[in-house]
Amino acid sequence: MTSVSTRLVRLLNMVPYFQANPRITYAEAAADLGVTRKQLESDLNQLWMCGLPGYGPGDLIDFEFSDDTIAVTFTAGIDEPLRLTSPEATGLLMALRALVDVPGVVDPAAARSAIAKIESAAGAVSHPSAAAAEDEPAPAESQAAAAVREAVRTGHALTIEYYSASRDTMSTRVVDPIRVVLVNDHSYLEAWSREAEGVRLFRFDRIVDAAVLDEPAAAPEPALQGPPDTSLFDADPALPAATLRVAPEASWMFEYYPMRDARELPDGHFEAVMTYASEDWMARLVLGFGPEVTVVEPAELAERVRVAAHAALGAYADSE
Structure with a gap:
């Protein structure tokens, strides 16, 4: 399973890679990037739809494909340092601070570090309250939440102690993590439950304990490829x-x-x-x-x- 973050890093690196290797062939690029030709073509198609607001022909990243080779003809500014406007920086800071308060979505220490860097780059540290924010300790994260995030990131199976509110019971389960999803301001681990033999959602604040296992996650391929299942939160006409x-x-x-x-x-x-x-x-x-x-x-x-x-x-x- 390729995580979204892994693919994002690869996509961000592809434009400068093709600039440094003009007219490289598909086979050579796929070998260098560690992907199949099919995945490379999918990544290129994704990049082709990226660019600056406006999204006209002159705003999107553009490539030239000739004789089985690839060349970047327009980068849409992706190879230049990112400069945020004041409204953009404010919006990004608000989003990061909101994510810090939701357990399991991000590493709190990393998010706090990013907040401090953005405040500094935007000149916000001249404000006393902003300067103090840089010295604030990262919010505490439970061992269970950290273990779940690690399992999702590394693609390992996980054993969890889980409290079911609907049954008022505790149970131990071995699960194969798929992703972390956010529903109604709560973080959930979406995972393949080996016990139930199906995809289940486990709310972070009800995972009492968790431990990463020394074995790779092995969720069935259809479960990996399917979208997040949040039907639990929708009205089910079959239930009262x-x-x-x-x-x-x-x-x-x-x-x-x-x-x-x-x-x-x-x-x-x-x-x-x-x-x-x-x-x-x-x-x-x-x-x-x-x-x-x-x-x-x-x-x-x-x-x-x-x-x-x-x-x-x-x-x-x-x-x-």
Whole structure:
């Protein structure tokens, strides 16, 4: 599996490579770059679509192909030092700071270093708060998150201790990492689960422990080539869904359970829709929140919760 970062580095190096080796053949270039001819042709086609905003014929990287040789005829400025405007630098800094706060997406120390360098290059360090940012320690990253990122980067299998919120259980699994994806401001490891024999998403903050194994990841090729599967977060017509009314004190549950169509009500409460597979599990979840979470619909689930709550209160009264 070729990671996006590996291909990006290769693409960035290709323009100066072809400038330094004019009229090189496909076979020679593929051998030097360590790729197949098919991959080289794919990379060239990708580069052909890159360039400066405007994307007219004079803005894109251009090549000349003649007698099985390759030559760069226009670089679109990719061979010149990058200069950011003030709005561009500000936007990039905001994006980097947001990524630092999301576990697993980037190496926090590397991101903090990049932030300091961009601030310095943009002249932002003249501001006291910006200068202080350079000395701030990188945010702590859990051992589990670091192990997951390493496994994805090196292409190794991984063993994880994972907490399943929907089942309230811990399990140990051996997985073959595919990629890290970001869904609704949370990082997930997309991986082939050997136990389930399928692709699964594992939320970073629920990976309690992780260790990189001394064996290469071996996810099936269709799983590697397919796009990220985030269907878990979409409405599944085959599964029931409950509309919940959530008190402000329990709004933290939005961070731990996949919900959709969330909206704030005039009285400060929230209303959201949550898909579930087991009515028994869903009833226990709502009961655990007490009066802070109530079922608006379906009526059958609301009645089940009401009956269970009255039974619990009766049992408590009898024990006194």
